[in-house]
Amino acid sequence: xxxxxxxxxxxxxxxxxxxxxxxxxxxxxxxxxxxxxxxxxxxxxxxxxxxxxxxxxxxxxxxxxxxxxxxxxxxxxxxxxxxxxxxxxxxxxxxxxxxxxxxxxxxxxxxxxxxxxxxxxxxxxxxxxxxxxxxxxxxxxxxxxxxxxxxxxxxxxxxxxxxxxxxxxxxxxxxxxxxxxxxxxxxxx
Amino acid sequence: xxxxxxxxxxxxxxxxxxxxxxxxxxxxxxxxxxxxxxxxxxxxxxxxxxxxxxxxxxxxxxxxxxxxxxxxxxxxxxxxxxxxxxxxxxxxxxxxxxxxxxxxxxxxxxxxxxxxxxxxxxxxxxxxxxxxxxxxxxxxxxxxxxxxxxxxxxxxxxxxxxxxxxxxxxxxxxxxxxxxxxxxxxxxx
DNA sequence: CAACAAAACTAACGATTGTTAGTTTGATAC
DNA sequence: GTATCAAACTAACAATCGTTAGTTTTGTTG
Numbered sequence: 001x002x003x004x005x006x007x008x009x010x011x012x013x014x015x016x017x018x019x020x021x022x023x024x025x026x027x028x029x030x031x032x033x034x035x036x037x038x039x040x041x042x043x044x045x046x047x048x049x050x051x052x053x054x055x056x057x058x059x060x061x062x063x064x065x066x067x068x069x070x071x072x073x074x075x076x077x078x079x080x081x082x083x084x085x086x087x088x089x090x091x092x093x094x095x096x097x098x099x100x101x102x103x104x105x106x107x108x109x110x111x112x113x114x115x116x117x118x119x120x121x122x123x124x125x126x127x128x129x130x131x132x133x134x135x136x137x138x139x140x141x142x143x144x145x146x147x148x149x150x151x152x153x154x155x156x157x158x159x160x161x162x163x164x165x166x167x168x169x170x171x172x173x174x175x176x177x178x179x180x181x182x183x184x185x186x187x188x189x
Numbered sequence: 190x191x192x193x194x195x196x197x198x199x200x201x202x203x204x205x206x207x208x209x210x211x212x213x214x215x216x217x218x219x220x221x222x223x224x225x226x227x228x229x230x231x232x233x234x235x236x237x238x239x240x241x242x243x244x245x246x247x248x249x250x251x252x253x254x255x256x257x258x259x260x261x262x263x264x265x266x267x268x269x270x271x272x273x274x275x276x277x278x279x280x281x282x283x284x285x286x287x288x289x290x291x292x293x294x295x296x297x298x299x300x301x302x303x304x305x306x307x308x309x310x311x312x313x314x315x316x317x318x319x320x321x322x323x324x325x326x327x328x329x330x331x332x333x334x335x336x337x338x339x340x341x342x343x344x345x346x347x348x349x350x351x352x353x354x355x356x357x358x359x360x361x362x363x364x365x366x367x368x369x370x371x372x373x374x375x376x377x378x
Numbered sequence: 379c380a381a382c383a384a385a386a387c388t389a390a391c392g393a394t395t396g397t398t399a400g401t402t403t404g405a406t407a408c
Numbered sequence: 409g410t411a412t413c414a415a416a417c418t419a420a421c422a423a424t425c426g427t428t429a430g431t432t433t434t435g436t437t438g
Contacts, residue, residue, distance in 0.1 A: 006415080021297060024213035028396060040397080041416050049396065105294055108210060143376075146368045148357065153372050156349035157342040164341045179335045183342050187332075187376015195385080217426060229427080230386050238426065 007045045010035060012098070014052045019101035023053055023109050054114045056099045057107055061121045063092055068128050078136030082154070083181050085129065089158040090177050093165050100162035129155060154184055196234045199224060201287070203241045208290035212242055212298050243303045245288045246296055250310045252281055257317050267325030271343070272370050274318065278347040279366050282354050289351035318344060343373055 004012075013034045017026040028049055032039040046052055067088040071081050093100060107118050130151050136142035142150070157180075165171070193201075202223045206215040217238055221228040235241055256277040260270050282289060296307055319340050325331035331339070346369075354360070 022211050022213055022294070024211055025298065027394080029394090037415085038417065040399095040418080043397070044415055105211070109214065145372050149368050149372045152349070152353045153346040153369075156353075157345045160341070160345035160349070164345075168337065179338050180342075183334050183338045185376060187374060216424080218424090226385085227387065229388080229429095232427070233385055 005045075010042060010045055011052055011055050015056050015096075015098035015102060018053070018056070018106060019098050023102065023106040050111055053102060053106060054110055056102045057110060057118060058114060060092065060096060060099050060103045061118050064088070064125055065121045067092070068125055072128050072132070078132050078139060078141045079185065081132045082136070082185060083177075085132075086154075086158065086180050086184060087177050089161055090173060090180065093161040094173055097162040097166055100159075104159055104162070126151070126155070157184060194234075199231060199234055200241055200244050204245050204285075204287035204291060207242070207245070207295060208287050212291065212295040239298075239300055242291060242295060243299055245291045246299060246307060247303060249281065249285060249288050249292045250307055253277070253314055254310045256281070257314055261317050261321070267321050267328060267330045268374065270321045271325070271374060272366075274321075275343075275347065275369050275373060276366050278350055279362060279369065282350040283362055286351040286355055289348075293348055293351070315340070315344070346373060 010031070014026070014031050017030055017034060020026075028039045028042060031052075032042055035042070068085070071084045071088070074081065074084070076084070107122075108115070110118055130147065133142060133147050133150050137144045137147060165176075168176075199220070203215070203220050206219055206223060209215075217228045217231060220241075221231055224231070257274070260273045260277070263270065263273070265273070296311075297304070299307055319336065322331060322336050322339050326333045326336060354365075357365075
């Protein structure tokens with residue numbers, strides 16, 4: 001059907017470089033070299049370096065927002081909702097691990113409008129997450145440890161998947177989901 | 190004799206800026222402004238921007254290495270060793286949360302010698318961690334989930350403490366250790 | 379007060395940055 | 409074969425980068 005547009009190729013190549021050295025340390029000449037062209041040629045396809053970054057990040061953030069909204073509005077137990085969140089992160093990570101590096105590490109280099117938009121999505125995401133955990137504690141589905149620590153530790157792990165997953169070979173998404181749910185929710189001891 | 194040396198003040202100010210925007214995006218002029226002086230004046234106290242980064246990161250990495258060695262050589266159960274590792278991360282984080290941002294996000298901007306040195310320390314640290322978990326599984330102290338997932342998820346959480354801890358107000362280190370051990374080892378459900 | 383060192387300053391350097399303007403190339407359509 | 413258009417190119421720009429050189433200010437000590 002549609003093959004990948006030249007712009008998307010550039011964005012994908014940029015995501016890989018941004019993952020390795022961060023947005024600020026990657027020059028347009030670096031990116032051009034990775035694409036096998038000259039820096040000026042990039043501007044036939046993109047408007048600015050900044051546009052590349054926002055394309056990567058905003059798209060991913062909207063994916064998470066959309067996924068979280070489905071989960072919040074579903075009629076499931078808190079535990080099942082947490083399991084679905086774990087699944088959401090794994091799905092997104094398998095699809096675009098490179099881009100997640102920018103989302104995690106370079107979001108602060110977005111400029112004004114996109115920065116505010118991103119920060120709102122992230123805040124809403126965390127609030128939704130927190131509410132699910134709180135409800136789970138109220139319903140006695142979740143041990144009443146410190147709610148903030150549960151939110152923080154679970155989210156830390158899920159956000160770091162993009163670093164860990166590529167180092168695992170031939171790992172099946174469904175097995176990964178099962179194991180991750182087991183470790184994050186049932187614990188280690 | 191010694192208050193904080195001027196160099197240490199510069200390093201500390203740099204750590205804060207590096208945490209906010211990353212090493213590459215912080216200019217020597219940014220750092221000078223934060224110190225209330227001109228950029229050229231910084232060079233009366235430090236040799237290069239790179240020296241600032243390596244001062245921040247290597248010192249912290251050596252702290253972790255030293256702490257891990259003590260734990261590895263201690264005669265404790267695997268669970269107790271894991272608890273001590275959690276304690277180590279909390280202690281280091283409370284002492285220097287800003288510097289940990291650089292260690293986590295900007296280590297790849299170290300140059301050759303320090304980069305290799307750092308990478309070796311990090312590899313050894315992870316190997317030690319993995320061995321402790323493996324031993325725990327063998328001794329039936331730890332549920333035999335996927336060992337790699339346990340190592341990854343625990344380490345992800347501990348490495349991200351630097352972001353989370355400053356947002357908590359008046360949290361006691363010992364209570365934090367207890368809660369963190371509970372969530373990471375005993376689980377949530 | 380004179381002497382000295384620490385730490386600030388001004389001015390500038392060569393290199394590199396993101397980006398623009400104008401031009402050439404190469405494939406497809408008529 | 410010629411027109412078209414996307415996509416590459418060369419050349420250069422103003423701005424900013426880390427850093428150096430040389431000078432002045434500041435504070436302490438005899």
